[in-house]
Amino acid sequence: MNLNLTPIFNELNALHRERGCDAHVATMTLVVFFEDQQIGKLARDRIHRLASKHPSRVVVLDGAGDPSLDHVEPGDWIELGVHDGEPATLRSAVEALRLPDVPLDLLWIAAGIGGDQRFEMLSEHAQMIVYNSSLLDAGHDALCELVEYVQRHPQLPLADIAYLRLAPWQESVAIFFDGKDAEELSDIRRVEIACGSEPEAFYLLGWLASRLAWKPLSTTSLVNRYGKRIDFEIRREGEPRRVSCIALSSSRSKFVAEVDTSAATIQLSVTGSSKHPQRYRAVNNPGIAALLERAILWGRNDRVFFESLAAAGEILACRKD
Amino acid sequence: MPDKAAVASGPATGDGASVNPLRAGLASDQITDPCSVVFFGASGDLFKRMLLPAIYSMRLRGTLPADFALVGFARTPYSDESFREYCRQQLDLFMPSDGKPQGAIWEDFSKRLSYITADFNDPRHFIALKERLVQDDEQFGTAGNHLFYLATPPSVFPDIIKHLKSSGLEKSATGWTRVVVEKPFGTDLRSARALQKAIEAVFPESQIYRIDHYLGKEPVQDIIALRFANTIFEPIWNRNYVQHVQITSAESLGVEERGGYYDGAGALRDMIQNHVINLLALVAMEAPIGSGADDIRGEKYKVLSAIAPPAHHAVWSTSARGQYGPGTIDGRAVKGYRQEQDVAPDSNTETFAAAKLYVENWRWAGVPFYLRSGKRLPRKVSEIAVTFKPIPHRFYGESTDRIEPNVLVIKIEPDEGISMRFEAKVPGPKEHVRSVYMDFSYGIGFGVQSPPAYERLIGDAIVGDQTLFTRWDAVERAWQIVTPILEVWQNTKDFSFPNYAAGSQGPESAFSLFPDWRHL
Numbered sequence: 001m002n003l004n005l006t007p008i009f010n011e012l013n014a015l016h017r018e019r020g021c022d023a024h025v026a027t028m029t030l031v032v033f034f035e036d037q038q039i040g041k042l043a044r045d046r047i048h049r050l051a052s053k054h055p056s057r058v059v060v061l062d063g064a065g066d067p068s069l070d071h072v073e074p075g076d077w078i079e080l081g082v083h084d085g086e087p088a089t090l091r092s093a094v095e096a097l098r099l100p101d102v103p104l105d106l107l108w109i110a111a112g113i114g115g116d117q118r119f120e121m122l123s124e125h126a127q128m129i130v131y132n133s134s135l136l137d138a139g140h141d142a143l144c145e146l147v148e149y150v151q152r153h154p155q156l157p158l159a160d161i162a163y164l165r166l167a168p169w170q171e172s173v174a175i176f177f178d179g180k181d182a183e184e185l186s187d188i189r190r191v192e193i194a195c196g197s198e199p200e201a202f203y204l205l206g207w208l209a210s211r212l213a214w215k216p217l218s219t220t221s222l223v224n225r226y227g228k229r230i231d232f233e234i235r236r237e238g239e240p241r242r243v244s245c246i247a248l249s250s251s252r253s254k255f256v257a258e259v260d261t262s263a264a265t266i267q268l269s270v271t272g273s274s275k276h277p278q279r280y281r282a283v284n285n286p287g288i289a290a291l292l293e294r295a296i297l298w299g300r301n302d303r304v305f306f307e308s309l310a311a312a313g314e315i316l317a318c319r320k321d
Numbered sequence: 322m323p324d325k326a327a328v329a330s331g332p333a334t335g336d337g338a339s340v341n342p343l344r345a346g347l348a349s350d351q352i353t354d355p356c357s358v359v360f361f362g363a364s365g366d367l368f369k370r371m372l373l374p375a376i377y378s379m380r381l382r383g384t385l386p387a388d389f390a391l392v393g394f395a396r397t398p399y400s401d402e403s404f405r406e407y408c409r410q411q412l413d414l415f416m417p418s419d420g421k422p423q424g425a426i427w428e429d430f431s432k433r434l435s436y437i438t439a440d441f442n443d444p445r446h447f448i449a450l451k452e453r454l455v456q457d458d459e460q461f462g463t464a465g466n467h468l469f470y471l472a473t474p475p476s477v478f479p480d481i482i483k484h485l486k487s488s489g490l491e492k493s494a495t496g497w498t499r500v501v502v503e504k505p506f507g508t509d510l511r512s513a514r515a516l517q518k519a520i521e522a523v524f525p526e527s528q529i530y531r532i533d534h535y536l537g538k539e540p541v542q543d544i545i546a547l548r549f550a551n552t553i554f555e556p557i558w559n560r561n562y563v564q565h566v567q568i569t570s571a572e573s574l575g576v577e578e579r580g581g582y583y584d585g586a587g588a589l590r591d592m593i594q595n596h597v598i599n600l601l602a603l604v605a606m607e608a609p610i611g612s613g614a615d616d617i618r619g620e621k622y623k624v625l626s627a628i629a630p631p632a633h634h635a636v637w638s639t640s641a642r643g644q645y646g647p648g649t650i651d652g653r654a655v656k657g658y659r660q661e662q663d664v665a666p667d668s669n670t671e672t673f674a675a676a677k678l679y680v681e682n683w684r685w686a687g688v689p690f691y692l693r694s695g696k697r698l699p700r701k702v703s704e705i706a707v708t709f710k711p712i713p714h715r716f717y718g719e720s721t722d723r724i725e726p727n728v729l730v731i732k733i734e735p736d737e738g739i740s741m742r743f744e745a746k747v748p749g750p751k752e753h754v755r756s757v758y759m760d761f762s763y764g765i766g767f768g769v770q771s772p773p774a775y776e777r778l779i780g781d782a783i784v785g786d787q788t789l790f791t792r793w794d795a796v797e798r799a800w801q802i803v804t805p806i807l808e809v810w811q812n813t814k815d816f817s818f819p820n821y822a823a824g825s826q827g828p829e830s831a832f833s834l835f836p837d838w839r840h841l
Contacts, residue, residue: 167347170343171347171348171383174341174343174347175387177343178341178354178355179341179355185341185342260425262424267425268387278429279387279429280387280429281383281387282380282382284381302346303346305346
């Protein structure tokens with residue numbers, strides 16, 4: 001399949017002339033790839049929101065769309081139907097359409113990154129790649145695929161929406177162990193996570209494991225640096241992509257963060273020797289557009305993310321074995 | 322207990338307990354110590370409009386420590402219960418629609434609020450405060466960390482400080498103690514020194530946080546990024562290329578309900594001595610060697626110490642003052658300053674101040690810095706305009722064309738951004754040139770809302786980061802710079818007042834000082 005970009009450039013030029021003397025600022029070229037039409041519809045809506053805050057050139061690559069539908073919309077929004085598009089063709093189109101001097105960011109909303117040449121080619125020149133391992137499937141296949149891909153491409157500038165979504169939970173768990181309660185971390189014996197999708201749950205467990213140097217011991221347990229065993233349980237319950245509870249138990253205390261019935265607040269309770277008055281945090285579940293923004297603005301080179309991903313990968317590999 | 326956050330860079334560890342490895346890489350990677358915040362003046366305007374909403378917003382964002390308590394301390398009588406209700410009402414008024422007090426977060430927050438009806442000069446009330454803080458430490462796990470926020474009129478600062486000492490609240494056996502002092506820090510050099518003497522007798526500099534909320538504004542911090550995260554500006558940021566610098570902080574509002582305070586202060590004290598001189602320091606300072614609090618504050622002090630205060634005899638040729646009379650703003654008739662509530666009908670207080678200063682160092686020798694601030698000017702605008710020298714030799718353009726110098730404008734309020742004026746050829750066969758503006762808006766460029774200044778600064782005080790708080794040497798130096806002007810102005814009854822109409826560009830004397838002020 002060949003793409004004819006001449007009409008696209010003509011349309012772009014015409015729109016720029018129409019825009020006239022309006023000041024124009026561009027912060028990035030955002031390339032979006034999807035194959036599922038339903039997801040594409042949602043994605044367009046989110047990207048519109050993002051692009052209205054961060055003026056960008058948006059190149060939508062509709063993996064199921066026909067080239068006859070190629071067109072340009074106001075605001076430097078370019079739609080290309082790339083069904084059956086060769087990977088090299090896609091890359092050359094993006095190279096031709098990207099704005100010079102601003103970052104190129106790729107939002108990939110499709111399955112199969114492991115063996116997909118299109119992903120490989122498009123990601124080559126991207127300054128940031130945003131993936132969502134829990135979008136298409138509540139299981140952990142997409143996460144496993146990501147782990148493998150990152151192992152092969154360790155320098156990949158990548159962020160996963162599923163991981164970014166966990167920020168309020170990471171903050172909540174961290175609160176338990178500030179000050180002298182940090183000592184309890186070396187005595188954790190059990191972790192329970194309840195979540196509607198597995199990637200978030202494994203990321204949360206992987207994050208703990210990477211921070212606390214826990215290694216997989218069996219399909220349901222880890223071991224800490226002192227050789228103490230930590231059992232874990234992941235329960236798939238509640239809404240997809242939403243954590244509802246995480247509980248950590250040490251030999252003397254239990255630390256529980258769970259959403260209340262309003263789903264707007266995380267209740268933090270500690271019982272046992274580290275007993276503490278109940279505390280609360282707003283869940284502040286950010287929408288996809290906000291998570292995308294976070295990924296693009298601040299997600300680059302997030303060492304903790306890559307370490308959490310690697311640890312989650314080790315745990316999943318152990319389960320597979 | 323010594324304030325570790327102040328003496329060591331890196332995250333505060335509060336009581337010296339183990340570092341929490343789960344904090345690495347999180348948004349709140351600096352451990353926010355549990356703490357109690359005491360607001361002196363909690364029944365006042367600043368508290369209800371700015372401080373309380375900032376604290377509650379931090380709670381909603383999760384940037385306030387979970388183990389937290391707030392004690393209000395003021396003259397207006399409230400019980401704990403009625404203070405909570407008062408706070409709820411104020412939050413209802415001053416929080417945006419998505420931050421109204423409700424649900425479990427508000428329930429939890431409100432039970433951490435308490436109040437002491439107090440006379441600032443009665444030691445018994447400070448003993449009561451001490452007991453309350455001990456109670457809060459036990460009940461809410463605030464670990465003996467105490468932040469005292471002085472949001473009262475400055476006249477009672479010394480009393481509060483004195484009684485914090487007499488009641489033993491100046492230090493904590495188990496945690497840290499910090500004191501936030503609202504501006505103005507003194508009303509002149511002498512009173513500022515007296516206040517400093519009173520405070521430093523009780524608290525070391527590392528525990529004193531002199532707040533100027535202007536410095537917490539994102540665009541003010543962006544000045545450092547613009548200058549030192551880019552290479553294109555720094556080579557021309559000096560006397561070889563810069564003709565002059567204009568720093569403007571203009572408001573269209575009058576004194577509103579602050580007539581009583583303002584009539585004793587005036588524009589020079591209220592704005593120039595702190596906000597505007599701080600902006601000058603950020604624009605003119607050398608690159609700090611690091612991003613530590615004292616790296617930046619040290620450079621700011623150095624540049625301020627290179628500014629020579631005007632000699633008394635030169636005050637009228639290097640400054641201008643004005644007071645607004647009745648006029649029209651946005652099509653609405655407004656009254657003059659002397660007709661405002663709580664203002665003396667024959668007031669000699671300036672509502673407009675302008676000054677020309679020189680930074681006498683290698684970089685800036687001979688470059689005038691023009692500062693101005695005023696009320697009831699046509700629009701609200703805070704900006705720094707750096708005007709570059711004209712081209713050295715003209716060979717291009719039609720002889721009738723005016724070739725303007727380049728101007729770089731750092732916009733702080735109301736639009737946050739940067740604009741650049743440069744010359745361009747007008748399309749066509751002739752060699753006409755004219756000025757064009759290139760505009761960058763942080764709002765459009767990033768679309769991210771930065772937290773309000775008070776939120777940022779209270780958070781910094783809780784984590785022990787003094788970068789955005791003014792160090793005493795800089796405060797003292799700023800007072801030294803404006804003192805001759807203050808003294809001459811105070812001793813001169815200005816019979817021309819009011820000398821500018823509300824809604825005009827300011828007094829004529831400002832244009833005698835400098836004819837090329839940017840149009841407001």
